[in-house]
Amino acid sequence: MSASDERIPHFIREIIREDNRTGKWEGRVVTRFPPEPNGYLHIGHAKSICLNFGMALEFGGVCHLRFDDTNPTREEDEYVRSIIEDVRWLGFDWGDHLYYASDYFGLMFDHAVALIRKGFAYVDDQTSEQIREARGTLTKPGRESPYRNRSIDENLDLFERMKAGEFPDGSKVLRAKIDMAASNINLRDPVMYRILHAAHHRTGDAWCVYPMYDWAHGLEDSIERVTHSICTLEFEDHRPLYDWFLDKLEIYHPQQIEFARLNLAFTVMSKRKLLQLVREGRVSGWDDPRMPTLSGMRRRGYTPESIRNFAEMIGVAKRDSLVDMSMLEYCVREHLNKSAPRAMAVLDPLRVVITNYPEGRSEELDCINNPEDPAEGTRRVPFGRELYIEQEDFREDPPPKFHRLSPGREVRLRYAYFITCRDVVKDADGRVVELRCTYDPETHGGDSPDGRKVKGTLHWVSAAHAADAEVRLYDRLFTVPDPASETDWLAHLNPRSLEVVTAKIEPCLKDVSPGYRCQFERKGYFCADPDSRPDRPVFNRTVTLRDTWAKIEGKMNR
RNA sequence: UGGGGCGUCGCCAAGCGGGAAGGCACGGGGUUUUGGUCCCCGCAUCCGGAGGUUCGAAUCCUCCCGCCCCAGCCA
Numbered sequence: 001m002s003a004s005d006e007r008i009p010h011f012i013r014e015i016i017r018e019d020n021r022t023g024k025w026e027g028r029v030v031t032r033f034p035p036e037p038n039g040y041l042h043i044g045h046a047k048s049i050c051l052n053f054g055m056a057l058e059f060g061g062v063c064h065l066r067f068d069d070t071n072p073t074r075e076e077d078e079y080v081r082s083i084i085e086d087v088r089w090l091g092f093d094w095g096d097h098l099y100y101a102s103d104y105f106g107l108m109f110d111h112a113v114a115l116i117r118k119g120f121a122y123v124d125d126q127t128s129e130q131i132r133e134a135r136g137t138l139t140k141p142g143r144e145s146p147y148r149n150r151s152i153d154e155n156l157d158l159f160e161r162m163k164a165g166e167f168p169d170g171s172k173v174l175r176a177k178i179d180m181a182a183s184n185i186n187l188r189d190p191v192m193y194r195i196l197h198a199a200h201h202r203t204g205d206a207w208c209v210y211p212m213y214d215w216a217h218g219l220e221d222s223i224e225r226v227t228h229s230i231c232t233l234e235f236e237d238h239r240p241l242y243d244w245f246l247d248k249l250e251i252y253h254p255q256q257i258e259f260a261r262l263n264l265a266f267t268v269m270s271k272r273k274l275l276q277l278v279r280e281g282r283v284s285g286w287d288d289p290r291m292p293t294l295s296g297m298r299r300r301g302y303t304p305e306s307i308r309n310f311a312e313m314i315g316v317a318k319r320d321s322l323v324d325m326s327m328l329e330y331c332v333r334e335h336l337n338k339s340a341p342r343a344m345a346v347l348d349p350l351r352v353v354i355t356n357y358p359e360g361r362s363e364e365l366d367c368i369n370n371p372e373d374p375a376e377g378t379r380r381v382p383f384g385r386e387l388y389i390e391q392e393d394f395r396e397d398p399p400p401k402f403h404r405l406s407p408g409r410e411v412r413l414r415y416a417y418f419i420t421c422r423d424v425v426k427d428a429d430g431r432v433v434e435l436r437c438t439y440d441p442e443t444h445g446g447d448s449p450d451g452r453k454v455k456g457t458l459h460w461v462s463a464a465h466a467a468d469a470e471v472r473l474y475d476r477l478f479t480v481p482d483p484a485s486e487t488d489w490l491a492h493l494n495p496r497s498l499e500v501v502t503a504k505i506e507p508c509l510k511d512v513s514p515g516y517r518c519q520f521e522r523k524g525y526f527c528a529d530p531d532s533r534p535d536r537p538v539f540n541r542t543v544t545l546r547d548t549w550a551k552i553e554g555k556m557n558r
Numbered sequence: 559u560g561g562g563g564c565g566u567c568g569c570c571a572a573g574c575g576g577g578a579a580g581g582c583a584c585g586g587g588g589u590u591u592u593g594g595u596c597c598c599c600g601c602a603u604c605c606g607g608a609g610g611u612u613c614g615a616a617u618c619c620u621c622c623c624g625c626c627c628c629a630g631c632c633a
Contacts, residue, residue: 008580009572036633071632128631137629139560173631183561185629194631213633237562237628258563260626265569271633313581315571317564320626324569327582337595372595403593412591446591457591522592549593 007058010316012051012257016059016228025227029061030254032226033087034068034101034217037079037201039271040286040293041086043307043328044262050311051259052230053092064097064224070216072200080201082286086294091304101211101220102202108211108219109163111249112174112192116155120248121192122148123158124175131173134180135188141181142188148177162195165208169195176215178244186241190214218242218254226254232261233318262314263322266476267292268484282493283477289529289540290477290497300474301517301527301542306335322482329543336517336525336542341369341376344414344459345505345520345539347471349388351434351463354419357385362464365445367415381506383416386463388504390522393458394435396424401552403455405435411456414521418443418454459521466504470538472529473499503539510537517542 007013019025031052035045056063065087069075087094115121124131124147136142150158162172174193182188192215197208211219221229229242236258246253263269268277269292277283277291286293289300297307310331314323344367364380389405398406405411410420423436442449446457475497483489509518516528524544531538 034633038633068633074632131631132629135629137560140629141560142629170631185561188629191631196631210631212631217633233563234627235633239562260564313570315581317571319564319571321570324582327570330582333594342592368591371590371592401593414591416591454591456593459592519592519594522594545592545594547593552593 008312008315011318012055012228012230012259012316013058015255015257016055019227020059028225028227029056029059030064030225030227031056031061031230032064032066032099032221032224034066034220035083036068036071036074037076037083038071038074039079039275040082040295042269042271042274042294043264043292043297043310044269045086046090046294046307047262047311047314047316048230048232049087049090049092050308051316053094054311055228055230061227062097063092063094064099064226065094066099066220066224067101068213068217068220069100069102069200069202070211070213072196072198072203072210075201077201082295086298089298089304090294091308097224099220099224100202101216102200104216104220104223105203105207105211107223108216109209111219111251112211112215113156113159115176115192115245115248116159116174117152118248119152120177121174122150122155122177123162124148124173124189125171128170131191135185136180138185144180145175145189148189159193162193162209163207165197167195169197171195174209176241176245178241184237184240186214186238187244190241214238214241215245218246218256221254221256222246222249222252225252229254229256231256231258233258233320258318259316260318260320263320263482263484264292264328265322265325265481266478266483268478268489270484273484273489276490282490289472290474292477299527299529300540301336301525302332303335303339303517306331309335325476332525332543333546336519338372340517340519340525342367342371342519342521343506343509344381344461345469345471345503345509345523345526346388346390346459346461346466347473347501347503347520347523348391349461349504350391350394350432352387352389352419352460353434353436354385354387354439355422355436356438359385361385362462365415379508381415381508382462382465383413384462384464387413387460388463388466389413389435389458389460391432393456394421394432396432399553399556401556404458405456410454411458412443412446412454413439413460414457415446416444416460417441417446418448459523461504461506463504465507467507467510468536469503469505469509470531470536471501471503471526471541472538473501473541475499505537509539512537519545 033052053063124145134143173191175189178187180188193209196210239256287295287299362384366378367381369376393404417439419437419439425434427433478492479494480492483492512528514530525542526539529538
């Protein structure tokens, strides 16, 4: 049974259920996914998206897509486009509820004025260094700013003039007047507004004061009448501040709830690090198939279904965790096994000549497109005297339990015939370059009328009909489970995370369009890459099939 | 050393005073024209540790230990 068939209980679901029972929000459920458009979405965001949209869907509510674009120096339109595309691709719909924090700048400013009037905010002329120095430390309380007790009128005047552009960047900030001795450092008069003479990707030059996260976020939630404001654990310390602003303003007050962000083994999840990989050319871009970004995973061949199922499978809790790659891989395989058509491709070709097959002859054999889905039907695949099989499917000196081809041994070519290896042709260096085999015409289709059994079934491609394809084989991006915890995380990049081979593919694979997903029988799931050209298709390996033989052999060699 | 959070199987994760769910991984068996899929079976006498309360504790109390987050005019 898959994880999606049964809802795993988690504490956020419990909170919402309880709120609905008590009527805390009159039965409304409004969540939001609030990315900052300063990078591409990754699998960690997917967890949050699935949670927020999932809760809304489950409880008949809505989930807003809101760009938290309060810092013009780091945000770009390219990112908002990619985020919209990725959330859609994941399968979620925000209806009309697409919002931008920048649309609230006017309202936020008015609220700040209101807070000043109430005596809860002041303009500080100290430099950022002075502010930092006066903030104190984890164990020492901070000192109050000399500007802390300016009159309300002076604060009002100064704040208006900040907005009017009379002061240079960094010369003044608006601060909340809370408690410089608070044990929670976030409460030591946090900065609400800074002066930034920078063009914003949406508001242009309309503003030169921009709100800080803590001030802005609760307001955004309040304005949109969000009920459950779900965020990650590091904001737990900020909740008192979230609550303080809304309480002092006496406005609609959503509930902030924190959960543990996703960590995936053998990759990194911070936008800063992902950006660095892109900028330094360690990967080909945000959508490099080795990246944990949604665009990368999409290009790699992951399906939205599999990612949603993964999100459900890993659960939602408050403890830090490092999720095993095998869970993600399980989810893609599960979905692709059901949905991906099969085809044959030989990644590491070894020529086979069927000596008793008439020269010049060929025929077409019926192959099942997906044994998991009879509705997918069959296709005709050409067969001839010369074929390619996988190099690893032949062993001159087979180890115990090896069930594939070796001298004198008979195996089945899938959907074709039984063949027996009669001769091995080697080059000057002693490498096996060709196999001379005979086939049994009675076994047409791969069945033996006399009931004789064969231990192995091999995939193959007709040499005369095969096309070449570039196939990109991916491995984990890093060689250590938690690269972010290493002092020099880049030193642990996996030098073998990408291997490119030229494969022999069956004719039906020649003209597939980018994004086409299928299984190369016995090898794994693959997805046609946008780099494909008419004469040269390119495939990305999404994930291998489970490989029991590799496991057995690995154990024997140990 | 201040504050906030968290510790249940190799990895996730339920459990909310009365039989330690489930999934992944792993091991064993069966089916199989993918050593794939599928199907069976196994896998914590134990819940970070030590005390205590209770007829009864992973669940309540106390102390201890460990891990994560916070000193951006980032989010």
